[in-house]
Amino acid sequence: MLKLFRRGGGAGEGNIPERTRHSRGWSDVLAYLRAEPARSLRVLDFGTTSPVNINLLTSLGHSVYMANVVSDAQRPEWVKSAGDGPRAKAPEYDTERFKAATLDFSGRDFDIVLLWDTADYLPVPLVPVLFERLREVVRPEGRLLGFFHGKTEGPDTGYARYQLTEGPELRIIGNEPLPVRQVLQNRQIERYLEGFGTIRFFQGTDNVREVLAIR
Secondary structure (H helix, E strand, O other): OEEEEOOOOOOOOOOOOEEEEEOHHHHHHHHHHHOOOOOOOEEEEEOOOOHHHHHHHHHOOOEEEEEOHHHHHOOHHHEEOOOOOOOOOOOEEOHHHHHHHHOOOOOOOEEEEEEEOHHHHOOHHHHHHHHHHHHHHEEEEEEEEEEEEOOOOOOOOOOEEEEOOOOOEEEEEEOOOOOOOOOOOHHHHHHHOOOOOEEEEEEOOOOEEEEEEEO
């Protein structure tokens, strides 16, 4: 479900232990946000509602839209019946219905998309659907910031909320207990981001790659 926030608050986040991560991608996006004070940019922030993110982005004069696609993707209604017994196939997903229900932004396009590591936690058939839709809604010169895990297991692979700060650090707060479903290679990511003019990769010390794509 898409939610719009301008100036004001939002739903609270739990008191969950957190860690901090230096982010070159967020540093670049923050500089871009600060360089555009005269016009209100549209920011699409993927994840659970975060009052901290809302307050920071709206204090810079920009509009914020939230899309909790990872949680929406876990619902069983997107899975078509694959049958029972030894001849049962792998589950098939109703990708068009998923796209219409969860990636409908009511005709809006965006200057900045904070995708975070959303793609890593989606069922595999839904990943190309996500990127197809994002290519449609990112404005010319717009930015997309995505994170991609380099492994499926380990202490840094738990699904988390990325909380913004006024510097290059992000606070990482535990979220739903969901697994990383796949590891995307750089060439796969580049194919998904076809149509963006510039794609930059940053390798983090926690085995997470940051990707900053400019339309």
